[in-house]
Amino acid sequence: MTATARNAARFSVAPMMEWTDRHCRYLHRLMTRHALLYTEMVTAPALARGGATHLLAFDPAEHPVALQLGGSDPAELATATRIGAEFGYDEINLNVGCPSDRVQSGCFGAVLMERPALVAECCAAMIGAAGATEVTVKCRIGVDDQDPRETLPRFLETVAGAGVRRVTIHARKAWLQGLSPRENRDIPPLDYPLVIEMKRAFPDLHISINGGITGIAQAQALLEAGLDGVMVGRAAYHDPASILPQVDAAFFGGAPGPAAEEVVRRMLPYIARHLDEGGRLNQVTRHMLGLFAGRPGARAWRRILSERAHRPGAGTEVVEEALSRLAPAGAPAAG
Structure with missing residues (x-):
């Protein structure tokens, strides 16, 4: 601690x-x-x-x-x-x-x-x-x-x-x-x-x-x-x-935390463990929907997770697919 x-x-x-x-x-x-x-x-x-x-x-x-x-x-x-x-x-x-x-x-x-x-x-x-x-x-x-x-x-x-x-x-x-x-x-x-x-x-x-x-x-x-x-x-x-x-x-005088993309990558092993223990993907990803608020591709991120994470057998590949839809950090927001 x-x-x-x-x-x-x-x-x-x-x-x-x-x-x-x-x-x-x-x-x-x-x-x-x-x-x-x-x-x-x-x-x-x-x-x-x-x-x-x-x-x-x-x-x-x-x-x-x-x-x-x-x-x-x-x-x-x-x-x-x-x-x-x-x-x-x-x-x-x-x-x-x-x-x-x-x-x-x-x-x-x-x-x-x-x-x-x-x-x-x-x-x-x-x-x-x-x-x-x-x-x-x-x-x-x-x-x-x-x-x-x-x-x-x-x-x-x-x-x-x-x-x-x-x-x-x-x-x-x-x-x-x-x-x-x-x-x-x-x-x-x-x-x-x-x-x-x-x-x-x-x-x-x-x-x-x-x-x-x-x-x-x-x-x-x-x-x-x-x-x-x-x-x-x-x-x-x-x-x-x-x-x-x-x-x-x-x-707290510490270092800044990681960017949202890195947070998602660090979540993947946790998600995999949760799935191995019999959990469902959407139990975790429902908390991740707002990670890219205001970013280009955020709508696709939310849509993919919302539509697919609850399906039987959904795994970390759903998260990786959603992540691939994001524009790089710093790109201008869509119109």
């Missing part, structure tokens, strides 16, 4: 349901050695009651990598945390930000912003079970009719009192009534100044900011404003090659 999770949190890729699975994380790791990567949210009951430890599998190359848990029962979260720590995750994160109906019905995610004392109880139980692995929280600035300027400092004070020392704040409210999960990613306004104020009010907390961050310069400006870390979500997924290869040089 090249960095601790705390140091790596200077730049992280957000946990995103149905996106940041192990194949996505392996791809992202090829572009940045130092950024902190997160799993999709795994529910504590699935681990504590369901024994679904297959959800925790990851490649050692993914380090530093954090497991995000969803739940609201302290005992279940403690069990899930212990399992995650035993699997070797570098951080265990509690989801207090997801606004989906399914999450609300389980009394976890963003709805827990209304129950800071319960969150603190959960965090204390997780910390007790985590051993040397750090427990962190990802939250919103508030939900529904809460006033974030009152709610957020109380929330942070409460979880800090339980022993949490690192928090990622999605700088939007979550509207649990009246907006869909998709709308909750865009419609509530961002309040970066409030998150920056929270860092000043809680100087001992390591605070990362999430929400609406689309590029390196914007992320650098937020760090320069006093925040400890930035977390990028959709931009890093949909157009990874425009962001992730710059991360190590911009934030």
Whole structure:
């Protein structure tokens, strides 16, 4: 592992349901050695009651990598945390930000912003079970009719009192009534100044900011404003090659990551192993569709992978064929 999770949190890729699975994380790791990567949210009951430890599998190359848990029962979260720590995750994160109906019905995610004392109880139980692995929280600035300027400092004070020392704040409210999960990613306004104020009010907390961050310069400006870390979500997924290869040089004093073509070549042995183990090509390549966004030939790249990667017997030759359709880097984009 090249960095601790705390140091790596200077730049992280957000946990995103149905996106940041192990194949996505392996791809992202090829572009940045130092950024902190997160799993999709795994529910504590699935681990504590369901024994679904297959959800925790990851490649050692993914380090530093954090497991995000969803739940609201302290005992279940403690069990899930212990399992995650035993699997070797570098951080265990509690989801207090997801606004989906399914999450609300389980009394976890963003709805827990209304129950800071319960969150603190959960965090204390997780910390007790985590051993040397750090427990962190990802939250919103508030939900529904809460006033974030009152709610957020109380929330942070409460979880800090339980022993949490690192928090990622999605700088939007979550509207649990009246907006869909998709709308909750865009419609509530961002309040970066409030998150920056929270860092000043809680100087001992390591605070990362999430929400609406689309590029390196914007992320650098937020760090320069006093925040400890930035977390990028959709931009890093949909157009990874425009962001992730710059991360190590911009934030960690390292060398730039490889070009997108080289990333694809380095993915081929991983894909071959996945196929040998009985996997399907599209399980990996669905995360690679945006690698050449804006490049001549990108449409053919996406079309070939989208049309052929799901077919029985599809192998690495499909990826190589798609790669052959790309114009050289630096060629002008088509009209």
